[in-house]
Amino acid sequence: METTNQTAVSGFLLLGLTDDPALQPLVFSLFLSMYLVTVLGNLLIILAVSSDSHLHTPMYFFLCNLSFTDVCISSTTIPKTLVSIQTQDQSISYAGCLSQLCFVLIFGGLESCLLAVMAYDRYVAICHPLRYTVIMNPRLCVLLVLLCLLTTTANALLHSLMALRLSFCGPLGLPHFFCELTQLINLSCSDPLVNNLLIYSVTSLFAGVPLSGIIFSYTQIVSSILRIPSVGGRWKAFSTCGSHLLVVTLFYGTAFGVYMSSAVTDSSVKNVVASMMYIVVPQMLNPFIYSLRNREMKGALRHLITGVPLL
Template structure:
């Protein structure tokens, strides 16, 4: 692998979602709309949790941080793509590309941590309701958030250091609309087998711990709910978990599909649609999934809208 980066290039070329010039205005309009909807939707979640005292609970604390993280993820990818389309310039600098890789891995890791912590929060709320306020106290929630950020930064740094020791030569075209880790490794002209082995091993271990934690939490949750004598209690318990399970399935399903299939497929563009799902669509749908079936969030939304209308 070598200890010194012998990169001889200064930029990469992002091929985007399509090379058809006629489709570029449509893609620009579509993704600009998605970006605005995602940003506004997640901002509403953050504002609702911040200004409504009834939502000052651990579940909504983690939800608001998840919304903030979703804004960060989508801001890492879409604005650059929109700028490239607008300027008809598909290039991204070497440093800019590595920064994008780091940020995507970092925010994706934080998302995974938060989803696991939210599963644990639901487990405590349903299986140990009398101890909920004691276990999920403010100090514990903040420490869990800080720990999630710390391990995610370390995880992202590991990946970016593995990329820095690769050598890049003349092949600079990335068949994607952002710099994705798997595609960057494929472009290396040095031996990248060890990189693949280490990167995928660490990723499987990192995300695997979260998935196992989520599965175990829901095994205990389902077991506890099935022992309830009240149908109303069972419905309420499952309804509070439904939105979280939907977000988990969407995020992990598309994310693992991309990163497991990327080194195996001969057509990298086949993974672009799935990448759009876990880096764009998931972040856009999260506010709707989390709020449509949540009366408290909808009530807080109405309060915010009424305040805005009153000011206007």
């Protein structure tokens, strides 16, 4: 087939999890269920925090932003998959593919940065409790979220603009359920050296800095907790950051699993499943982790749904 450049490419095919017609209804039901749970769960978190004045604190402000990010990243990928399965049309336009790629990078990076900001919030609350309200003032909280958004947007635009230089040869089938950057680079006929160097360098920076901040924060938190004399006091201090620690473990654990799976296997199906564990599952489970482990959140949710506060 004759090589074409990116100006002549009209679109790609998202091959998804499977091409077996018998499994399509199962895949559709799975994605639809996960999407509905993700959206409803995270919207409930946002509504509960907004409606309860006791939860108008920095920790829950960041939690609302995290929930909003989870809804956005799921809405960037899953609806297109559902439509493709329902209509049996796996095509996505060139502009649509690059747009999806860009938004996945924005919201994925934003989630990583927000988890680092939330770790810093827990660090200040536990290690500097008397200065907490002074340090974590509303202005700083808003600035931290805006800084996260601007940084991740710049990163996403950089990768997206570099993707514009790629040339493609047919067939243009992406073995994925969304336009993933590394799969797009692997599909191209261009020399991928510059794009791969950019991925490893910039992604290492944008993933490494938040992760380093989280590790530093929790090192200080654990050190402070161990200095608390009573067991009850140590447990109370740790419980304030237990939910966040679980979310961090889930998010970075699945992301590391994606990296490892792509490094040790060439199976497209395994890579797609691993990416689903990173881009779908954490966003679905986050509301459950925060609501089930947090008494204040359970009370706010009960009051929102039934009008009866938790005693």
